[in-house]
Amino acid sequence: MKKVAVVVAPGFEEGETLTIVDIMRRAHIQCDMFGFDKVVQGGHDIEVACDDVLSERVLDYDMIVLPGGYGGSRAMRDSDLMMDLLHQMNEKGKYICAMCAAPIVLERAGLLEGKNFTAYQGYDQKIHQGNYLEDKVVIDGQIVTSRGPATAYAFAYKLVDLLDGDSLAVKKRMIYFNAFDVKEDESYEACCCIDGEGI
Structure with a gap:
């Protein structure tokens, strides 16, 4: 079974974090929250009990996901x-994978050099590595980025697909096509960019 580690830092964006974890688990992909502490408070004062504390155990996972939130993103960026x-x-x-403000963490790590990416609005002025795009989800090699709270669904579904899960079945159960006014055959064409090209 593929495994996903979602990092939860103080000030994290709750909607993004829990949407990602929820969709991964609905897709029957092991998804564990690794917190800076066992219990972490989000940017809107919602506390989350994490599965584990951040450590080298995440290296055994197939994917690491960094949700946004200003405080959480800064905490991750400043963590050696x-x-x-x-x-x-x-x-x-x-x-x-990173979304919203969290691509600043990837920048400090030097992972956006020569890469296409996206982030929260205005971050094209804050991040000086890579090539900023405005697509909802951008995939460049193993780096996957997204925009903000409203794109968390598209982001999470795409991550499911990258791990060979069945996002379509999850979308149907969650009535995604009814709620977001997208059709099954155009849902990714409208939102994703891979290596600079729409798909």
Whole structure:
């Protein structure tokens, strides 16, 4: 079974974090929350009990996901442990995913050099590595990025697909096509960019 580690840092964006974890688990993919502490408070004062505390155990996972939130993103960016883990996962060819403000963490790790990416609005002025795009989800090699809370669904579904899960079945159960006014055959064409090209 593929495994996903979602990092939960103080000030994390609750909607993004829990949407990602929820969709992964609905797709029957093991998804564990690794917190800076066992219980972490989000940017809107919602506390989450994590599965584990952030450590080198995430290196055994196939994918690491960094949700946004200003405070959470800054905490991850300023963490030397986080930098070490990202470098090691990058060397192992694992998926490294970030959304909203969290691509600033990838920038400090040097992982956006020569890469297409996206992030929260205005972050094209804050991040000076890579090539900023406005697609909802951008995939460049093993680096996957997304925009913000409203794109968390598209982001999570795409991560499911990258891990060979069945996102279509999950979308149907969650009435995604009814709620977001997208059709099954155009849902990814409208939202995704891979290596600079729409799909």
